[in-house]
Amino acid sequence: TARLTLQEYFEKLKKDPRRWGKPLAALLGAFTAEQALAIPAIGGKDSMSGSFKELNVPPCLLSFAVDICGDQKVLSPEFKGPNHRLMLLLSKHDENLVPDFNRQKEIYEKVLKMNEQGQILSAVSLKEGGIAEALIHCTLGNAVGVDLNPMDRIDLLSPGYGSLLLEVTDDVEPGEYLLIPVGKTIEERVIRYKEEEIPLIDLVETYLTTLNDIYPPFLTSENDGALCPTWDKQLYLHSAEKAKPTVLIPVFPGTNCEYDSADAFSLAGAKSNVLVIRNQTPEELKDSVGELTAALEKSQILMLPGGFSAGDEPEGSAKFITALFRDPYLKEAVAAHLEKKNLILGICNGFQALVKLGLLPHGEIRELTVDDATLTFNHIGRHVSTMVRTKLISKLSPWFSQGELNKIYTVPVSHGEGRFASPMGIIGELIANGQIATQYVNGKGKATMIAPDNPNGSVMAIEGITDKTGLILGKMGHSERYRPGLYKNIPGDFDQKIFISGVKYFD
Numbered sequence: 315t316a317r318l319t320l321q322e323y324f325e326k327l328k329k330d331p332r333r334w335g336k337p338l339a340a341l342l343g344a345f346t347a348e349q350a351l352a353i354p355a356i357g358g359k360d361s362m363s364g365s366f367k368e369l370n371v372p373p374c375l376l377s378f379a380v381d382i383c384g385d386q387k388v389l390s391p392e393f394k395g396p397n398h399r400l401m402l403l404l405s406k407h408d409e410n411l412v413p414d415f416n417r418q419k420e421i422y423e424k425v426l427k428m429n430e431q432g433q434i435l436s437a438v439s440l441k442e443g444g445i446a447e448a449l450i451h452c453t454l455g456n457a458v459g460v461d462l463n464p465m466d467r468i469d470l471l472s473p474g475y476g477s478l479l480l481e482v483t484d485d486v487e488p489g490e491y492l493l494i495p496v497g498k499t500i501e502e503r504v505i506r507y508k509e510e511e512i513p514l515i516d517l518v519e520t521y522l523t524t525l526n527d528i529y530p531p532f533l534t535s536e537n538d539g540a541l542c543p544t545w546d547k548q549l550y551l552h553s554a555e556k557a558k559p560t561v562l563i564p565v566f567p568g569t570n571c572e573y574d575s576a577d578a579f580s581l582a583g584a585k586s587n588v589l590v591i592r593n594q595t596p597e598e599l600k601d602s603v604g605e606l607t608a609a610l611e612k613s614q615i616l617m618l619p620g621g622f623s624a625g626d627e628p629e630g631s632a633k634f635i636t637a638l639f640r641d642p643y644l645k646e647a648v649a650a651h652l653e654k655k656n657l658i659l660g661i662c663n664g665f666q667a668l669v670k671l672g673l674l675p676h677g678e679i680r681e682l683t684v685d686d687a688t689l690t691f692n693h694i695g696r697h698v699s700t701m702v703r704t705k706l707i708s709k710l711s712p713w714f715s716q717g718e719l720n721k722i723y724t725v726p727v728s729h730g731e732g733r734f735a736s737p738m739g740i741i742g743e744l745i746a747n748g749q750i751a752t753q754y755v756n757g758k759g760k761a762t763m764i765a766p767d768n769p770n771g772s773v774m775a776i777e778g779i780t781d782k783t784g785l786i787l788g789k790m791g792h793s794e795r796y797r798p799g800l801y802k803n804i805p806g807d808f809d810q811k812i813f814i815s816g817v818k819y820f821d
Contacts, residue, residue, distance in 0.1 A: 316381040320344055320358035325370035340375040343412075350415035353379070385799030387429055391438035391448070392455025392803055396501040398435060398481050400460065401493035402445070405476030413476040425478060428486070436481040440474025445496065448479050449505055450521065453514055455803060461506045462497040470507070529696050541761060542774065545708035545748030546719055549784050552712075552819060553655055558585060559614035559820045564606055565590045566635055569621035571661065571794060578794040579617070582813035587613065591638065603638065607647045614820055615657045616648070618664025620728075620792055631689065631731045632666035639671055645679045652677065657816055658786040659713060662729055665689065665778070665788035674788045675740065675749055677781035687736035689790075693771030697730040701804055702769055704777045704791055705755045710748040711784035712819040716811035722759055723752075724806030725791030732770040732790045734779070741774055752778040752789060787812075 322340060327333045348354060355377070364371030403421045406414040428434050438448045445462075453460055462470070481499065488495055500506070503514040561579045563586055565572045576586035589609055592598040610616060624634035639645065652658070660668040666689045672680035675687060682688075692698055705722050706714055717723075736744075744750050753761040753775040754768040761775040762768050768775050770790070778789030796808045 316353050316379040318344075318348065318353055318355040318377050318379050320355050320375060320377050322358070322375045323364050323371045324373045326363055326365040336373045337375075340373070344375060344377065346412075347415070351419065385802075388802065389429065389434055389437040390455075390803055391436055391451050393452050393458035393460070393481050393499045394435045394456065396458060396499050398499045399484070399486070399495065400497045400499065401480045401482050401486065401488065402496050403478040403480065403492070404494055405474070407475065411473065411475060418476050421476070421478060424492070425480070428480075428482070433483045433486050434480050435483065438479050440477040440479060442473045442475075444470060444472045444474040445479060446470050448474075450517055452479070452481075453505060454518060454521065457503050457514055459500045459502045459504045459506070459514060460497055461500045462508075463495060464508055465496070530694065542707055542745055542750050542753065544719055545710050547748065548709055548712065548715060550655055550712055550819075551715070552821065553614070555614065555654070555656075555820060557614060557820050558583065559657075559817055560584070560612060561586045561615040561617050562606075562609050562613035563588045563617045563619055565619075566621070566623040566638075567591070567593060568623045568625055568634075569619055569663070571620035571663075571792065574792070574794045575617055575619040575661070578796075578813045579615075579817070582817045584615065584813070584817045603641050603644055606638075607641075607643050610644075610647045610651055613651075613656070615659065615816055616651060618658075618660040618667050619794070620662030620664060623663055623667075626663075626731065632663055632670055635663070635667035636670045639667070639679060648673070648679060652783075652785060655783075655785060657712065657819060659812070659816065660786075660788040661792060661794060662727075662732070662790055665790055666731065668786065668788040669734075673781065673786055675744055675779055675781055677783060677786060685737055685739075687734065687740050689731055690733050690735050691731050692729070692733050692769065694765055694769070697728070698732070698766075698769040699726075699728040700766065700769060701725070701801070702727050702777075702791065703755050703757070703759075703767065703806065704752045705759060705761065706752055706810070708748045708751045708780070711751060711780045711787050713780075713784070713787040713812050713815050714751065714810070715818060716815040721807065722755060723810045724801070724804060724808055725793055725810070726795055726801075727769055727791050729770070729790060732772070734770075734772040734774075734776040736773060744776075744779060745774075747782050749780050749782065750774065750776055750778075751780050751787065752776075752791075 322337055324337045325333060403424065405421060406417045438452055440448050449460060505512045561584050563572050563575055565588060572588050576588050579586050587609055589606060591602045623632055668674040669687055669689050672678060672682055701724055703722050703724055706717050706719055709719055754777050756762045756767040763775060777791055778787060780787050793810050793812050801808055
């Protein structure tokens with residue numbers, strides 16, 4: 315029931331038969347695998363223009379598979395604990411490294427059966443670095459060491475395409491599944507091979523700093539002070555309008571979080587209205603502004619979801635959203651929406667738009683000056699996609715009425731321009747008014763300016779802020795992406811209860 319998708323990267327073909335032959339050979343190889351495994355590809359993307367002057371991309375065809383299963387059956391690669399046996403299901407190949415597909419299907423059937431019986435704790439598919447490469451991914455996740463059985467170095471380092479390394483329960487017998495014992499997990503944080511030991515801390519340093527000169531994984535700061543007082547006074551407890559709220563979610567070119575956002579609100583008991591902004595012609599854009607204005611008048615919540623509107627161009631994020639909401643009719647509709655004490659939420663790209671419109675922190679759409687706050691490029695110099703810890707330090711906003719003050723929540727971030735920057739005068743006002751809602755914190759729960767705990771270098775470790783009333787909330791973390799069963803092997807609390815808080819405001 316799995317389905318494949320393919321993506322290819324090749325140099326410009328020009329009139330060179332060898333260049334034409336590379337994608338043809340790759341696709342024939344993919345077709346061979348599809349036939350042998352009886353799994354079709356249902357999508358793909360071609361990128362056969364990877365040339366610039368004398369530079370060409372390495373020719374390759376990538377594939378990944380998707381399927382649906384219960385979340386309790388999903389296996390991740392990191393070792394789950396010490397004193398577990400490690401077993402290898404070994405694939406077979408010909409001289410060109412093409413796998414024996416009959417053997418491969420037998421391997422997958424065995425893994426499926428073992429997984430259904432709860433006998434597999436972790437699993438990883440070997441690649442070009444073989445067992446040695448796999449052990450790096452398996453040991454670092456939970457800092458669980460391994461003691462390997464004696465084996466030839468060539469067996470440790472040889473490519474292992476199609477083979478699976480399994481961490482198994484005690485009731486698994488090697489002969490039953492043609493499994494090959496390769497070692498066991500241990501409490502010591504080392505990889506032990508014969509007389510050699512590699513400390514995991516050395517692996518971490520090597521793994522993270524290979525490209526340190528280009529993409530530093532850690533940033534330090536001489537001044538790491540980002541302490542803010544907590545705020546427990548909520549200005550507006552409930553809306554005067556009692557209703558099952560309608561949430562307006564406009565979708566701009568490049569928006570990619572509308573489904574998650576709509577689903578999160580629906581699960582909380584709201585009704586979502588996803589409205590696609592059409593911009594292929596000036597007439598369509600004008601009509602979309604009219605539709606958006608009319609829909610906002612009938613909605614209790616405006617939600618600006620995440621994504622990369624218009625590709626975050628030209629030269630900065632959220633400019634398309636900002637330009638649209640400065641339309642006089644739409645600007646007036648937003649003001650009327652807030653006059654009725656309705657709510658606005660912006661996450662990631664939506665947060666960027668709220669700040670660049672002036673709605674955050676000022677509570678109104680206005681022209682900005684050089685002295686205003688903004689969201690700009692991450693200090694680390696690249697896009698970040700990771701999980702971060704954030705602490706709720708202010709309950710001024712109705713969006714956090716069901717949240718717990720001073721509690722730390724773990725949320726995903728994915729952005730290239732998430733660094734909140736502002737003159738200290740505005741920062742002082744935010745602190746005095748309780749407008750700093752959430753901060754990035756380290757493992758000790760301390761707000762920090764240091765990456766990777768503060769992934770973008772935001773001043774005062776700011777992850778989310780509100781306007782003075784708390785009716786408008788903007789934050790970088792993708793709270794809408796959480797569902798029970800996600801974020802396996804990641805400790806912490808994930809549900810900030812933002813969406814249920816927004817709905818209960820209208821109870």
